[in-house]
Amino acid sequence: MVNVGVIGCGYWGPNLIRNFNSLPDANLKTIADLDEKRLAQVGLLYPNTVKTTDHREILDDPEIEAVVVATPMSTHFPLGSEVLEAGKHLFLEKPMATNSDDCRRLNEMAAERGLQIMVGHTFVYTPAVRKIKELMDAGELGDVYYVNISRVNLGIFQKDANVVWDLAPHDVAMLNYLFQADPVRVSANGRCYVQRDRGIEDVAFVNLEYPGGRMANIHVSWLDPNKIRTCTFVGSRKMLVYDDVSQSEKIRLYDKGVDVQPHYRDYGEFQLLYRSGDIYVPRIDTVEPLKIETQHFLDVIIGRETNLSSGREGEKVVKVLEGACRSIANDGLPVDLDLGG
């Protein structure tokens, strides 16, 4: 049984709290938030959990082995440092920190103390992504040539981070996991439309090059009223479309074939010729990704599993985000990445 403390009951924290509370191997001992009212509201559902507005109560509790930090990005580094200094394992929401130097420092601190850092890269723990990995590993797609991702919806407009920092960590973490490789170059174009005066990009196209010439294109936006979460993987054998918004058909696997486009006799006929193989829609478990993710954190702590989204992975993701933003600032100039893979 691992005693867990959670710092932050805001937007995402309650989901982590709910999941840690439901794990048989964890004891949700204490939750902390500066906002007393929010703390009371969330705390209602957890009568046996200690509530505090002072997160040091968690740090000072010798029974607590693991601390979850679900606070705004800018506090990740100072709070994370405190947690590690207190000798506790650290779960940090993504992105890991506001810059890669801070990530590196956190990783060094953890290494010195023999502690685990896990970053909340949810998509690494999503059943559909696991299924994609399984299909890729089984060779179903053949060589994956390129990936095209859309992650767009109508705001929440962040004020302290642009849309790349807000949304792209999901995709970079997912791709690094699926490819088991790190990107070597990034170029990106982005624009500030709604928050023009603040200089915060609300739409961006990020292009990553992975080893072997594999390409990934990521479209992130807070401006699209129609929510889209689509990842298309084009391989030498098959194509896979992962639609995270769909509830019943999250993954569609398209057989490949020759699309003979003969001379056509008229306008109508021309439009008929647009697919050339079977489609397969595998059933995907509907288990909540956070359940797998929080359980994995416990398993990592007790040494039962290898950390799939370690601080090292979190640092790599942040380096890619930094590179993308540098490219945006230079009108799309390509930026070489050295993730020290």
Place this chain on the structure above:
Amino acid sequence: MVNVGVIGCGYWGPNLIRNFNSLPDANLKTIADLDEKRLAQVGLLYPNTVKTTDHREILDDPEIEAVVVATPMSTHFPLGSEVLEAGKHLFLEKPMATNSDDCRRLNEMAAERGLQIMVGHTFVYTPAVRKIKELMDAGELGDVYYVNISRVNLGIFQKDANVVWDLAPHDVAMLNYLFQADPVRVSANGRCYVQRDRGIEDVAFVNLEYPGGRMANIHVSWLDPNKIRTCTFVGSRKMLVYDDVSQSEKIRLYDKGVDVQPHYRDYGEFQLLYRSGDIYVPRIDTVEPLKIETQHFLDVIIGRETNLSSGREGEKVVKVLEGACRSIANDGLPVDLDLGG
């Protein structure tokens, strides 16, 4: 009545032939193709039309005022030159030529002789695109922030041109028409997967900047088994999705609104919150774009309409393609464009 000659009965030619033949204002006098068998086959449907394997028969015919060239791209310049030298109006399939110098030369020749060049930028004549223009002009979208285009399917793999030259002319011509403006910068990433040894890109992402910070992203590919033809226009007031593959819902107009994303109580609820306004799907005429396009050519010749896809427009499109390919060759380096607006 305009006498028309057509050179080229291959892949696209028969569609032009069929449409010119059905226009009341045109007389399809002669069709030419080097391939006698193909000529005979296509010619069957046009018993009263002269068939010839020598295109000079068309050039030398004083009755023919207008010549349509629907041959491979590399022949556009030499054949186009001959047509203009023969003093005839010229309809050229897109892209106008293999490089912008040739385009410029053709335009100069036409100007000297007072002849029209029209380039087959079909999407300028597509009813759905006309509807989009109408909605944009009426202010329905507000300021158009950016456009995202996917034009992908499973090849025809071209051997003399990459996927940018093959597919992107449609999009560039359409955007220039809709924005009534020319892009000022392009950056592009592309890769050669299937024709790696030939060095012909089969997938590319092209990012255009239009004046006023408007951005357009174009994804072209010959590798996707699932045919997609989607253009998303995100504006300050509304969003429009144009799906050219859909037969009954080509255009969808999304109202905008605030997408309040409250603290959620569990996994299921979270997924509910993804749209925030009415959707409107206007009826679109099903008239064939080529019918409008070929009629427009006649109207331009007789001075009834202003050329909407003139040689000047064709030259601009080719310059954009050249810029995109230069960017691809430099790993996405941005390229400034001077289209001489």
Place this chain on the structure above:
Amino acid sequence: MVNVGVIGCGYWGPNLIRNFNSLPDANLKTIADLDEKRLAQVGLLYPNTVKTTDHREILDDPEIEAVVVATPMSTHFPLGSEVLEAGKHLFLEKPMATNSDDCRRLNEMAAERGLQIMVGHTFVYTPAVRKIKELMDAGELGDVYYVNISRVNLGIFQKDANVVWDLAPHDVAMLNYLFQADPVRVSANGRCYVQRDRGIEDVAFVNLEYPGGRMANIHVSWLDPNKIRTCTFVGSRKMLVYDDVSQSEKIRLYDKGVDVQPHYRDYGEFQLLYRSGDIYVPRIDTVEPLKIETQHFLDVIIGRETNLSSGREGEKVVKVLEGACRSIANDGLPVDLDLGG
């Protein structure tokens, strides 16, 4: 503030409990269930609510004004009678009882005592259905000619009731509400496939005739793996499709027009001609129907609103179900209905 007691914490009860608990005008005082374990499990979330395995504790509590019965259908009559005898308002899940005689008796008891009975006809309180009513009342559809409903999914196979009793109450209640009228005739075909030996129908087609020649066809099934909840309303002016499974496009309103189907030149062209007007997809509130329904019960009790799904409505629905089953037993023989409207 109305004190409420709930009998039954099984499948549906917890939803009623959760909603009554969250209403500012209600006090969820006591919940009862025979299953101690289930009671404890559900009760965890309501620390201030009394839990009991003896429902008489609710009946005997003079502070409790209103009792919710969410138990198996066969217990609706005896439990409902007890509640009314105890002088308390009664909320009964649908269907109201196993036969119309019992419904009538409950209604008589309530009338004698001046008590309200409300039946849980959820769809009367569903925002999408409310929107349909609004559009119908505004004349958007013109005369509604007929309605076609599919309510199918892969079981829960009931053992004490067939698919008509399980699923059709939703539709009959919804139609009576929308038409503000009662059906005058029913014919139905049904079959027992999976529970053939038990003689319990798992699929049925129920055809209702409403006054003025309006027709409604209801397809209910426990055998379809693909969940469908579609109601199509065809009117003289427009058609409306209500898809309850869709999250973002629950209601689609189709303009009507002339579908000219000319001679077509070939196979492809033929398929183009299948729609003839604009489509409009209004935004629908995502508020939970049970929230509206439970609030309505309180409003009815305190005399603020007129009972929209009274015991009288519940009795009518049961009479229609009885008629449908009689028709099924006679291979589809039409059965005249006298709902005493």
Place this chain on the structure above:
Amino acid sequence: MVNVGVIGCGYWGPNLIRNFNSLPDANLKTIADLDEKRLAQVGLLYPNTVKTTDHREILDDPEIEAVVVATPMSTHFPLGSEVLEAGKHLFLEKPMATNSDDCRRLNEMAAERGLQIMVGHTFVYTPAVRKIKELMDAGELGDVYYVNISRVNLGIFQKDANVVWDLAPHDVAMLNYLFQADPVRVSANGRCYVQRDRGIEDVAFVNLEYPGGRMANIHVSWLDPNKIRTCTFVGSRKMLVYDDVSQSEKIRLYDKGVDVQPHYRDYGEFQLLYRSGDIYVPRIDTVEPLKIETQHFLDVIIGRETNLSSGREGEKVVKVLEGACRSIANDGLPVDLDLGG
């Protein structure tokens, strides 16, 4: 080489003409139509074919072996009789005749003379239906419990036949073919809305019982603006949905499984649980059904294949239509069928 004559160049005739003209084994010798203008217009595409306004020119031509009748339903019997009397094989559009007596008489005439009658039951020759048959025969669906069909769109409102005679022949012929069995009972409900004064039903629900308790429900309508062509086959092993309007996913095969519907914690979660197996979308050939159908007619004539939609089949279909209309006239009263299978 079979010499073929076609009587009727109206709505459907040109499709038959085009297909017979393109078959290597057929010679389209003569086409006849009373409307000279229509004849000329259609005839343009077939310069080598004789055109006549007198169909007797076809009957009297000793070289013509086979005659295609694509005229209004009421002329099927008299024209068909003439063709058979002239000693020629007969292709009749569906429905075969206006009543089953006429069908029987035609069949007797053909039998006496050793001639073939083939009825244009197109769906027997549709690649998607062939695929369904293949999957059924391979046991993929298990026992087929029931079939649910929607064949609805916005008119062409016929003036000489109701919607059952217009649309349902397709479905009855398809079901008889797929089940290799004849229905034993029919009940139907229908209404006249738009042509109320003429008494012509424009919407109907037809319920068929096949041997072994298999049920088929057919919804036909001229009133639905949204064109739907869906057939759902629910079997003991799998479910199949055939959507004839879809171009890329005509057939979807749903695996079956247990749909555990646990207690749910709130509204959002509840909606997640609606599918329980893989989906498979097989590629379907895009060959035109009429091509297969017309080739089959030739193969039947020369004895290479057994007639799959013989006059006997046409007679059965008409008997079912008669039964359905009798049931409609009696408010849905079930009608026993004796198709003499």
